[in-house]
Amino acid sequence: MAAAQRMVVIGANAAGMSAASQARRLKGAGDLEIVALERGGHTSYSACGIPYWIGGDVTDAGDLIARTPEQHRERDIELRLHTEVTELDPDRGRVRVRGSDPASETWLGFDHLVLATGARPLRPPLPGIDAPGVHGVQTLDDGRALLDDLEKTETARPADAPRRAVVIGAGYIGVEMAEALIRRGYRVTVLDRAEQPMTTLDPDMGRLVHEAMCRMGIETVTGATVTAVAADRDGRARAVVTEDAEHEADVVVLGLGVRPETGLARAAGLPLGDSGGLLTDLAMRVRGRENIWAGGDCAEVLDLVSGRTRHIALGTHANKHGQVIGTNIGGGYATFPGVVGTAVSKVCDLEIARTGLLESQAASAGLRFVTVTVESSSRAGYYPGAAPMHVKMLAEHRTGRLLGVQIVGREGAGKRVDIAAVALTAGMTVEQMTSLDLGYAPPFSPLWDPVLVAARKAAAQVRRAGTH
Structure with missing residues (x-):
């Protein structure tokens, strides 16, 4: 009987533990040993939820934890907290590990290595930046x-x-x-x-x-x-x-903001992109390495609109990366095709959303484009609670292909960006978007949804641009 292979995961948050959990679902403990190394004291938590914990919407930090260390261990995942990896040796298939004793380091071998080291917050070297407070x-x-x-x-x-x-x-x-x-x-x-x-x-x-x-x-x-x-x-x-x-x-x-935490990868000679994130193939395998994988905030992803790689630190991507990695290590087959750059946030009652390219990104990619901005309403104007909403849309010159959408408004504004995200992923033109059969009722939108109003205006702009 062949000895079990060892999967070593560096980083025990979204991407790393999604990969470990998925691989464990597909492979029994006798076929695959999984060791996860985490330099902190927590696993599988939502960093995105921290502002809402500070603000009082979330009352207990435990509510931000999706799965505890004990729960991971119950699934036959060996999880070592407060453990730091200090060196990667890809050619010999091992990593140098430092535990609670700083003076003691050991080598740990691997058959599969998953780099899920996340990103580090920017902290400029200014006088007083490390002061208490x-x-x-x-x-x-x-x-x-x-x-x-x-x-x-x-x-x-x-x-x-x-x-x-x-x-x-x-x-x-x-x-x-x-x-x-x-x-x-x-x-x-x-x-x-x-x-x-x-x-x-x-x-x-x-x-x-x-x-x-x-x-x-x-x-x-x-x-x-x-x-x-x-x-x-x-x-x-x-x-x-x-x-x-x-x-x-x-x-x-x-x-x-943050930057990819890829110091170990850089020192080991692994391929990095322009933003410093690890470069992978569609299976999330580090380029040029058969048994090294990377996902989450330490990796760059393919932008489906521009065709370039970008660094986008979001938990949604990290969890999907982990699922793909775990499936492939577990003997299945999965790919991560890329992203369109969708993000949504809020400050008090103002909702802020974007997807696709900004003007500067479209220009950098060598694209010619038209832009339109419309002010519409979140609901039918006569319905109580209707609030203004601004939608900006970018479309490719001549072809009319949707390139990007930005939305700023009150309640109901943010999640409207999902309409545009689906249209971008499908490669739709703004003309095609005008025919989308979206849900309508006065409490939810005007007769013409703000995104479709912008699409109509953008389609007209594309037609005018094509005549000159």
Whole structure:
């Protein structure tokens, strides 16, 4: 009887444990040994839910955990927490592992290696950036540390005394954390060096987000270059300094985005893309390596619209990557064809969504295109609760192929982006979209849904462009 093969997983969150669980479903313990290595103390949790835990929508960190370490172990997955991999040796099929004793390292062999090392939050090397009171929000431990700090601040101050928070970065995490802190009673300032918040939108749509945040009482400063975090006599952060001003803070939150955590892969000579993420084939196998796989935030994915690879850190992709990897290691066959770049977020009651390409991305890909922006309504205008909604649409010049959609509005705006995501995946033109048979009733949409209004206008623009 042949000895069982060993599958080693580095990183025990979405991609890694999805791969391990799927492989275990397909292969018995006697056929496949699975060892998962995690340098933290938690597994299979939703990092996307951390802002809602901070804001009070989620009351217990345990609610963010999909599967505990004990549950994974019950499925015959050997899970080692607080264990760090310090070196990959692909040619000899082994990894160097450091456990709780920093002085003790051992080699662990593998037949299949899954790299699910995630992404690391950007933390610029600025004076004071590591001072107490400055927080990232990447892991559950980060969230717990921030909550503890907020509770100490709130306990130490009289209820009517102002509490101030500064968020550095106005991307998804930045605006979600701004909402969480506003809900906790803080005066919030968001600093970003871009022209407008949410650089995942075109600047004209980002301006709508900027204006709405200011109306919510969130001071939003764009074009702001942070130069330092100033500390008090005890060494704790007291303000964030930019080239033009100093913004007082009882707490500072970093929301500057992430980069693929691929230092080990780079050192081992594995192929990386322009963003530093691992490059894989459609089966999520690292290019040029038969027995090494990669998924989640450490990998780049194929953009189905532009045809290029991109780094998009989302739990939806990570879980799908893990399913594909686990299926292939378990003896089945699966592929991950790519993405169209769909994302949705909110700040207070403002919903923000995008899919496909921005203008800058379309131009970089060498595409000629037309753009339209429409203002419509979330419901029939006469129905109570109808709110304005802005939809921007990009379509390819002459062909009319849909290239991208951005939506900013109130209730019902965000998930409308799914219409466009399906159309993009199907390669539809804006003309074809105008005939989509979408659901209609006054409480849910106007007679012409805002996405279809934009498609009609874009189709007309394509026709006019074709005559010149």
